[in-house]
Amino acid sequence: MTSAAEQPSSLLHEYYELCKPRVVMLIVFTAIIGMFLAVPGLPPIAALVWGTLGITLQAASAAAINQIIDRNIDANMARTCGRPLVTGRLGMTESIAFATVIGLAGFVVLWFLVNPLTAVLTQFTLVGYAGIYTLYLKRATPQNIVIGGAAGAAPPVLGWVAATGELHAHSLILFLIIFIWTPPHFWALAIERRDEYAKAGVPMLPVTHGIEFTRTQVLLYTVLLVVVTILPFVTGMSGLLYLIGALGLGGVFLYYAWRLKFSPVPGLPMRTFGYSIVYLMGLFTFLLVDHYVRLF
Ligand code: HEM
Numbered sequence: 001m002t003s004a005a006e007q008p009s010s011l012l013h014e015y016y017e018l019c020k021p022r023v024v025m026l027i028v029f030t031a032i033i034g035m036f037l038a039v040p041g042l043p044p045i046a047a048l049v050w051g052t053l054g055i056t057l058q059a060a061s062a063a064a065i066n067q068i069i070d071r072n073i074d075a076n077m078a079r080t081c082g083r084p085l086v087t088g089r090l091g092m093t094e095s096i097a098f099a100t101v102i103g104l105a106g107f108v109v110l111w112f113l114v115n116p117l118t119a120v121l122t123q124f125t126l127v128g129y130a131g132i133y134t135l136y137l138k139r140a141t142p143q144n145i146v147i148g149g150a151a152g153a154a155p156p157v158l159g160w161v162a163a164t165g166e167l168h169a170h171s172l173i174l175f176l177i178i179f180i181w182t183p184p185h186f187w188a189l190a191i192e193r194r195d196e197y198a199k200a201g202v203p204m205l206p207v208t209h210g211i212e213f214t215r216t217q218v219l220l221y222t223v224l225l226v227v228v229t230i231l232p233f234v235t236g237m238s239g240l241l242y243l244i245g246a247l248g249l250g251g252v253f254l255y256y257a258w259r260l261k262f263s264p265v266p267g268l269p270m271r272t273f274g275y276s277i278v279y280l281m282g283l284f285t286f287l288l289v290d291h292y293v294r295l296f
């Protein structure tokens with residue numbers, strides 16, 4: 001009799017989990033919106049299909065490499081100890097082979113079916129996250145996620161370049177928004193998980209500088225985020241509908257961050273973290289809807 005771990009459907013699920021599917025989905029969502037914002041009408045179908053596939057494969061490969069490198073850290077935290085490389089449901093050899101194959105496939109798809117610039121920039125992003133952030137920054141400095149956030153912020157730029165073949169200043173505004181969003185997104189979670197990070201020896205901000213200091217940083221970055229999200233409007237990239245949406249979503253984020261600093265209650269850090277995800281989805285949805293409302 002085969003054990004549950006050996007059944008093909010359950011094995012497939014382990015590979016799926018190795019790719020951090022929910023994070024990758026939001027990352028790819030921002031890349032797709034980058035494609036739509038890059039052009040007045042609809043993006044070229046090849047960029048949309050192959051660009052999405054290539055960026056998804058490379059992001060999933062980056063996430064798998066992160067789990068391969070971090071398996072010992074992941075084993076020490078309740079949140080991550082159920083991951084396939086920790087439980088042993090996937091071995092190192094097949095995980096490395098899987099990450100390599102999908103990463104290479106993503107690069108080839110982008111190079112030949114989209115354009116070489118997208119392939120190269122996406123590959124830099126993969127190295128930025130899986131190499132620079134995971135191998136070095138995460139273990140080295142509490143500013144790890146601020147610097148590493150550059151990799152997570154790149155996908156709208158990648159989508160934009162996939163659709164047009166060139167880097168445009170407007171796409172850098174989208175980069176800036178996710179870059180500034182990352183610290184409140186992550187540090188809200190890290191406040192809740194401080195003890196786990198301390199136990200695993202990872203120098204996240206609440207471990208090195210304390211929870212009170214981290215709450216202040218979450219609030220300051222959220223203020224900066226609201227300011228930065230006005231840029232698409234003032235540069236003429238987006239219209240009034242976007243501005244109203246951005247300020248509404250930003251107001252709620254500020255309310256969370258303010259309470260986290262000045263009247264924290266148990267559970268609030270995780271609710272703030274959860275809202276950060278809703279916020280980014282909402283903001284990018286407003287960017288997209290506004291783009292087409294202005295067009296027609
Ligand atoms: C350096 C940058 C980032 C760091 C350190 C970070 C950290 C994290 C961590 C630790 C979690 C896990 C929460 C849990 O297991 O409960 C998480 C979840 C998540 N992150 Fe991030 N994140 C970053 C960037 C991003 C970016 C750029 C996106 C998308 C644009 C994103 C989207 C998400 C989503 C959707 C989840 C929820 C996943 C789930 O429900 O399993 N993150 N993030």
Ligand SMILES: CC(C)=CCC/C(C)=C/CC/C(C)=C/COP(=O)(O)OP(=O)(O)O
Pocket residue numbers: 020023024027055058059060062063066070080122125126129134138151152155
């Ligand atoms: C297009 C492309 C190549 C994109 C790659 C960018 C990418 C996959 C970013 C993911 C960001 C993220 C989940 C960071 C958390 O890592 P962590 O190790 O701190 O979190 P963990 O403890 O949950 O593993």
